[in-house]
Amino acid sequence: MKNLIELRKKLAAKKEEMRSLIVLAQTEKRGFTDDEETNFTTMEAESRSLEDEIKLEERAQQFAMGGSGAKHTPDDPAHESEFRSLGELISCYRSDPYDPRLKEYREMAAGTKASGGVFVPPKFSAQLFEITPEEAVVRPRALVIPADENAPDSSTTFPALDQGAGSNMYGGVEVNWIGEGDEKPETSAKFRDLTLTPHEVAAHIVVTDKLLRNAPxxxxxxxxxxxxxxxxxxxxxxxxxxxxxxxxxxxxxPASITVPRKTANLITYPDVVALIAQAKLGGALIWAASQSILPQLLTMKDEAGNLIFQPNVADKMTGTLLGYPIRFKENAPILGATGDLVLGDMGYYLIKDGSGIFIQASEHPLFKQNKTIIKAFWNVDGKPWVNGPFEMENGYQVSPFIKLGVPTP
Known part of the structure; x- marks a missing residue:
């Protein structure tokens, strides 16, 4: 029998390598180089091979146990010392909180001064944060700084572009043409300190005890x-x-720019054009919108009478608005309020991850109902990388963060 734990670790490491290549390309706002494409394709094939090997080994081990699906005892050399899934970890935490497999994750939670619970291994927590560009607007496009292993929740200070008075759209960098033998002028970029301190955030869900016993x-x-x-x-x-x-x-x-709409409680074609006109072009811009504006977008026409938004209805209403992708967010302001339609380049946003995810499960508040509250909590902070709009040499202002406002009084 092969060691399933080692096989799964190899698979997780391989996928992390693949993810690193993707993050690097996204951070630099480019596609894969030829070498990166070759490496990624090779690792992709190796991952599929490992996945097939794991599935085959799982079947072999189940057959060796008589097909019953029963676990080996901890004293058995073939006993698995790791959890197969997040569901199995949660079920174990609720039904057998003193299982020796939980000891390490309790100690890791205590080491980060988390308020109880157990640390969720990265191979499982990665599934929760493996958020695609279709699922979220900011995280997949922002610059994400991972948690420090020694002090994951401590404050971290980064240099950020200062767009204050006397600066320009390149943070104060000046470019001069220098004649032969001329003295080189002094130039210096203007930077400021940007401090990120991960904040704790928690999510809760209630499940029946019967469901909780079904780990898959x-x-x-x-x-x-x-x-x-x-x-x-x-x-x-x-x-x-x-x-x-x-x-x-x-x-x-302070870096955002608000563009007044033409008419209250309406979004018109000129409004959309005005938003793009004040956006800092050249990056990876994306729209974020309230679903309440959808009827107006679907019927909006340009001056020639052409519909400007024709989404893929079968694929969650995805599509582009004047060439830029659009996502509808449930927490966005209602139609007519400032921010019901925004346009942003999230490459100018910094996210600092802290410790977590941690999991707790408690039956006490709902004990009589045979239900359990599951709580997941983690730490994160985020801030814009710039502190003001970019001012071009001619005085015109643009920003990576543009929102539609209310009409000018």
């Missing part, structure tokens, strides 16, 4: 629901957060 079902449901909730909550904070005990939102920051 729990794994599927918890992963799906928590991942969706995490994506929605983080997007809300990263876009609109007030910075008090939570991240500072890009669209309410």
């Amino acid at each position: 079902a729990v794994n599927t449901i918890i992963t799906k629901l928590f991942r969706g909730a995490i994506a929605a909550a983080e997007d809300d904070a990263f876009l609109y957060g007030n910075g008090v005990g939570k991240p500072s939102g890009a669209m309410v920051s």
